[in-house]
Amino acid sequence: MPFVKGQPKKGGRKKGTGNKDTELIREAISDIVAGNIENIQKWLDDIAGDDPSKAMNLLLQLMEYKIPKLSRTEMKVDADVKGTTTVINLGSGKKDETTT
Numbered sequence: 001m002p003f004v005k006g007q008p009k010k011g012g013r014k015k016g017t018g019n020k021d022t023e024l025i026r027e028a029i030s031d032i033v034a035g036n037i038e039n040i041q042k043w044l045d046d047i048a049g050d051d052p053s054k055a056m057n058l059l060l061q062l063m064e065y066k067i068p069k070l071s072r073t074e075m076k077v078d079a080d081v082k083g084t085t086t087v088i089n090l091g092s093g094k095k096d097e098t099t100t
Contacts, residue, residue: 029065 033040040062048055 033062033065 044055044059047058
């Protein structure tokens, strides 16, 4: 019997339920990484000896599997403000004050 608009959903996955294969693969990768923590550290140390920036990039790529990237948000502000503007450089934590 085909689905008729307005009828409640019957069967299938519940909303938010992950794909079983995807979950199995993620679990397998986590197990592999967990079993190789010491090796991964050694490999990164070996690479860092030759090319520290490459080791950092590999570490950042590896971290994405445990700490996902935050999505970017675009903000548009239309304002004509005069006075002191405080700019905080997140890279260094230094403050830079300018007057407009």
